[in-house]
Amino acid sequence: MNIVAKDVQLGSGKFTVMVKDSIDIQGFQTVAGSKALEHVPVATQNAVVVDRILAADCQITAKTNLHELAFGITGINRAFGTALNPKYPALIPGGSSSGSAAAVAAKLADFTLGTDTGGSIRMPAACCGVFGLKPTFGRVSREGVHPDSSSLDCVGPFANSVQMIETAMQIIDPSFHPAKALEQAPKLAILNVPASDEVNTCIAEYLVQAGLTVVNVDLASFDDAFHAGMQIINFENWQAYGALTETGLLGSDVHARLLQASETTQQQVTEAAQVKERFTQEVDALLSQYDALLLPTLPQIPPLVADAENTVAFLNLTGLVRPFNLSGHPAISVPLETKQGLPVGLQIVAKKNADEQLCAIAEFVMKATQ
Template sequence: MNIIVQDVQKGMGTLKVMVKDSIDIQGMKTMAGSKALMQSQPAIENADVVNRILAADCQITAKTNLHELAFGITGINHTFGTAINPKYPALIPGGSSSGSAAAVAAGLADFTLGTDTGGSIRMPAACCGVFGLKPTFGRVSRKGVHPASSSLDCVGPFANSVEMIETAMQIIDPTFKVADALQQAPKLAWLQVDADPQVIAAIEQYLAQLHLQATPVEASFFEAAFHAGMQIINYENWQAYGDLTQTGLVGADVNGRLLKAAETTLAQVKQAEQVKATFTAEIDRLLEQYDALILPTLPQIPPQVVDAENTVALLNLTGLVRPFNLSGHPAISIPLQTKEGLPVGLQVVGKTNADAQLCAIAKYIKAAVL
């Protein structure tokens, strides 16, 4: 399935786990899906999250492939192969944590780890029909995760249930305590965003099955937050990986994005930081009134692999996920389908550091129609 990059045999635990190959495992190269890093030195120590997984007596069975340098949204990788989307084989697996989402969808692991700088957990979760959580920014250790410095990136889990997401979070975040089951319906706000009618209809039909009310609300800085997030990731990825553009070994799509990212100025980053403060405050105000915000994970049905070579042309696919990297709020994608059986994600956004409560809300929403 082109999911496994390198085999790993560690631990004898009952849970099988795979980790994205932008996360260090001692003695193994961290290649981040790039030919440009194939000659890098093996990691001298485990990432913090890997140590926690092994300490929990889990078995790490593989590292997973990704969109090169975690700087793309389709998951297409011509060097190591593109992970097949197990449930929707014609469609992209989503990026950048493509292999991690596909491995869970294929039943190859109990949970997997990905990273999310601009939607890279929630997007592939929606594409592959699994659950994916982007924790609150800074909550899960990024020590041993590449790039080493990021203002937006989060390590988080994929799984086939919210309960397994909670188990994974307890392992990788010692402060995570599973919240009590909700005794009454959460107070939800439906964030008004632009999305294809097919996507909106699927979510509305799902919500119609629930005994829940979702109040329509707006976030006036939502689009500005998307663009601000792009500016920050572009600037920071150029700092981290710009030198690799001189090797001739970076794939054309990522190389082009990096060269374009080089044009991002510090002044633009400072403007983005101002947007970050304003947008974060706006979302915080909404979450003072509601338990969670809901909106689609993706604005459209994921495209077919054959139509998805041009990453830049598809950046709008991150339009509904990237703003919450800027604000840092936790967000989970719940897998849904259209009447035609195509994948749709329902994104639920919670209060800062209320990750456990967010999972409880997600379980309530998912259980309401079982």
């Protein structure tokens, strides 16, 4: 199914884990889904999160496939194959952590690890119908994660339940201590953002079924935050991977995106940092009034694999996730489904370092219809 990049057998224990192949495991290459990295040396030590997984008596069984260099949102990878979306085979698995989401959807692991710089955990979680958490920026170690330097990237888990997300977080973040189950409904606000009628209807009907009262709110700098996040990612990815454009081994979509990224200026990055400060303050202000913000994970139903060959044409799919990489707030995607049986993600955002509370809110929201 092209989910697995390479088989690994490390450790033992009651939980099986798979790790995105942009995360170092000692003795294995970190290829990041790219032919241009196929001859890099093997990693000489584990990423910190891998050491923590092994220390928790878990078994790592594989490294998972991804959109090349983690620089794409569809999950389509011509070099090593595109991970099949197990629940929705005609649809994209989402990127860049495609294999990690698909592995959980296929129940090949109890939890998996992905990375999220501009939505790369939440998007494939929504596409594949599983849970995916982007923790508060900086809360989970990135040591041993590629690219080495990133001001927006986060390591986080995929799972088939909130409880397993919490278990994974306790393993990879020793400071994570699950919150008590909520006894009353949290105070929720839903962001006014552009999304398709199918997506909006699915979420609205779910909230009614759950008996949850929500207030509609706006974030003035939301669109600016999306574009600012793109500028920062482009600038940093060119610094990390620009030299690979000279190898002739990159996929055409990533090659073109990197060349476009090379045009990002330091002035644009400086302006993006100003947007980051403003937008973060706006989110913080709303979260001083509400326990969490709700919005769709994706603005539309995930496209068909057959229609998604051009990654650039679908960059709008990151429109609702990327802003929270810029601000650094924790965000989780929980799986919903339309009456027609198509995947929709409900994204929940909480205060910085309130990752435990975010999971408790997600659990409450999911149980409210049961």
